[in-house]
Amino acid sequence: MHGSSRFLLLCLALIGLGGCATAPPPPLPEPMAENTAPLPTRTVPEVSTAPVETTRPTYAGPWEDPSNPLYERTIYFDYDSAEIKPEYVTLMRTHARYLGSHTDTRVTLEGHTDERGTREYNLALADQRGESVRRFMLAEGVLPDQMATLSYGEERPVELGHNEQSWRRNRRVIIQY
């Protein structure tokens, strides 16, 4: 118990730092806090002093590590556009380089749109967004078998508001490992 709450606290702190370090894309949603048990306030003598894990927390992959550049996995788009904006080139290159040296790793390029316009057109638009990212990654040397595209159109918004602030967060491709 003791160790695991500290561990969680450490994770949260790291995530917090990761969120602050990156400027251009809007901050990612805070991690769910439901697993954080209250921190014990006093030292209980009989508790065995097993060493607290000092090694880095274990992640399924570096993309889950907030301090790793691969943590940034979302590419945002302009309205009704599947064109990649220059500010996301570095992000995509970082992933392409990683995938290039980890050819067993596969990703799904998950495309989304905002709510404006018709649903089936948006399904097609989000597909094209995923395809734009796929083509870029292919040109960067990622193997075709390492990538699949998945379009959700406007069906899976991350923000539910009916304003530009929400819309721009919904027009996205997520590189899902």
Add this chain to the structure above:
Amino acid sequence: MSRTPQLLRLLLVAVLSLSGIGLAVAAPRLNIQITGGVEAAQPIAVVPFGVSEGLIPPVDIASIVSADLARTGKFRPMPTRDMLDMPSRHEEVDLRDWSLLGVNNLVIGRVEADSAGFRVSVALYDVFRGNEITSETLVSTKNGMRATAHRIADLIYEKLTGQKGVASTRIAYITSTGSGDSLKVTLRVADADGYNPQTIVSSSEPIMSPAWSPDGRRLAYVSFENKRPAIYVQELNSGRRELVASYPGINGSPAFSPDGTRLAMTLSKDGNPDIYTLNMLSRELVRLTDHYAIDTEPAWSPDGRSIIFTSDRGGSPQIYRMPASGGPTERVSIDGDYNARASYSPDGRSIVMVTRVNGSFRIAVLDTQRGITRLLSKGDLDESPSFAPNGSMVIYATTSGSRGVLAAASVEGGGGQRLSQDSGQVREPAWSHFMR
């Protein structure tokens, strides 16, 4: 042109019966609110039907008929409290009295016992000419009494307007509650008056684009239940369904040909979204468009000879037309920088579509012969328009506050109604064809 690969062929043969998919389940009702069209409507009196001694009909036929007629926007049924007399037999009718009350037409009827359940007789009168227009007797089971009332409404509507009524048709629509991991989406089918709603499929992943078969017995739709979009065709009576398209990329926009033999759809398996048709019998898949732009939202002309679709090949989404076997395309939509999701009116003379006006997405009807576009809706995010099978109304999705609701508008202007659920979002209405 490409042929269906072997793998898909195998998938097609397998009729799926996944958990959670089964026979239709009763669902919350759609509430209908009339929002316009009362002023120009013709006054009519539908007198509460007489009932033989000791008989208790399960529904009030006259009130269902009145509501059906009112919803068309063409009739204004007289409130029962304003009636001075309530005849239910021909010999009790004095048309001069009704003429003084200012109604054009009078409907009377009776419900009697029958070995099948009930026998419903109805008569329609022209008050000013002073004659009976028609009379009819229908036999109905107890459970079929609502349907019988709708048939009576359609009979009256057709006699008085010369156009088939749509009270006996149905509407398919999508509902959703929650978001993210708590998302719950259903595809439902209800009678045209919002009653008798049934959930035909529900999922924790998106469902979209319901499309009716011409015989009204099947629905095609897109479901993400396997974490990616795939097209299913489901038989309503049995709940059985088939996976008909699950290629890499998107599988969307299903649309049955008017003869029901082919399903047009959008696939991006060959690199970007293009229009294809799938022959439902031979399973032959034919590619109709091959363009690097988005081509989607195919809809058939009523004669089945051409297909209109949305494409951004000219830089913005616009409506194009091509032969149903593929070939040269021509642009159909004229004005505006966003026109999408078009479908033909039943007479093939106009199309209804989503158009952007000053940043708002609205429903517009384009008379393709005269080139005149008319706006039907006033919302900001209106979408998914669908003609009633008689062409008199268009149902579409709109928003009320932040809630998704359905609205229906009379094509000639005036009539309107809103359909909503007590909770959750309602969207993507698809009006059935006439039931066969």
